[in-house]
Amino acid sequence: DAMVIQNPRYQVTQFGKPVTLSCSQTLNHNVMYWYQQKSSQAPKLLFHYYDKDFNNEADTPDNFQSRRPNTSFCFLDIRSPGLGDAAMYLCATSKAGEAYEQYFGPGTRLTVT
Amino acid sequence: DAKTTQPNSMESNEEEPVHLPCNHSTISGTDYIHWYRQLPSQGPEYVIHGLTSNVNNRMASLAIAEDRKSSTLILHRATLRDAAVYYCILRDDLDNAGNMLTFGGGTRLMVKP
Numbered sequence: 757d758a759m760v761i762q763n764p765r766y767q768v769t770q771f772g773k774p775v776t777l778s779c780s781q782t783l784n785h786n787v788m789y790w791y792q793q794k795s796s797q798a799p800k801l802l803f804h805y806y807d808k809d810f811n812n813e814a815d816t817p818d819n820f821q822s823r824r825p826n827t828s829f830c831f832l833d834i835r836s837p838g839l840g841d842a843a844m845y846l847c848a849t850s851k852a853g854e855a856y857e858q859y860f861g862p863g864t865r866l867t868v869t
Numbered sequence: 870d871a872k873t874t875q876p877n878s879m880e881s882n883e884e885e886p887v888h889l890p891c892n893h894s895t896i897s898g899t900d901y902i903h904w905y906r907q908l909p910s911q912g913p914e915y916v917i918h919g920l921t922s923n924v925n926n927r928m929a930s931l932a933i934a935e936d937r938k939s940s941t942l943i944l945h946r947a948t949l950r951d952a953a954v955y956y957c958i959l960r961d962d963l964d965n966a967g968n969m970l971t972f973g974g975g976t977r978l979m980v981k982p
Contacts, residue, residue, distance in 0.1 A: 760912075787968060798956065798972035799913065846912050850968045857903075858970060860912030 759783070760861035762847050768867045769837050777832040777864045779847030788830040789858065790822060791846040799846055805830060806852055834866075842868045873957045878977040881947045889942040889976050891957030896937050901960045903970065904931065904942050906953040913956065913972075916942065952980045 761780045769775040779788065786807050791799035803812045805824045819841070821833040834841055844865050848858040874892040881887040893902065904916040917924055917931045919940070924931040930943040944951055956975040960968065 789969075798975055799907075801969060801971070804969065848912070852968060857915035857918070858905075858913075858968065860914065863912050 760847055760849055760859050762845075762861035762864050764864060765862060766865050766867070768869060769834075770869055771839065772836045775834050775837055775866065777834075777845050777847075777866070779830045779832070779861055780828050781847075781849045781859075782828070783849055783859060784827060785849035785851050785859070786827065787850045787852050788824060789848040789850075790820075790830070790832050791848065793844040793846055793863070795843075802832070837866070837868045839868050842866055873959060873973050875955075875957055875974060875976045877974065878979065880979045880981065881944075883949060883980055883982050884946050887944040887947045887951070887978065887980075889944075889955050889957075889978065890939065891941070892939045893957070893959055894938045896959060897961065899961050902931065902933060902937075902940050903958045903960050904929070905956045905958065905970070905972075906951075907956070907975075908950075908953045916955070918960075947978075947980045949980050949982060952978055954978070 759782055763778050789804040790802045792802055793799040801813050802816045802820055803822055819835050823831045832845055844863045846863045847861040850858045901918050901920050903918040905913040906916050907913040917926050917929050919931045919933050932941045954975040954977050956972050958970050
């Protein structure tokens, strides 16, 4: 089945130690998104790629970066994780121009020790 | 994106219909009304969307008020698996750059056996 895959499902990192979360998709969608969801809160968009064009949300900290080497893969890099960055990170994809649904992966739960 | 207002939580009995309300009094003419739900420990999933007319699909029905300032997601027979947080989101159809979603607080639906 076509889907959005996130690895790993659980990630533990140390305070200040860079960490990379990965997302892949078999849907061939040209838009990929990264959301952050803290405990008991709604998902919050960090940034998205429209094809190769990167679009950062205004309030996304500089500590968060992203890479999209090809259509299928997208990475979220946290350069110096703080305790406040502990959250569920959700990857999603959609087709641009159809104005319809986003497909979400299962998320990666990040713990910062 | 225009804002939506939903009750924080609702409770339903299994196999009974559920009506989840959403107010969006500042909706614009190009805003689509989207519903997503998030089951425990999973990423959000698309439920339904509409513009002006009521919509039905295999998961639910969407009833849109004539003035479009409110809508109701209808689950015809709630099951235990429908226990989730339901998000009502407005998405501007003019925003073809990336189909971004801005999640609000959502309604936590609890289903009693």
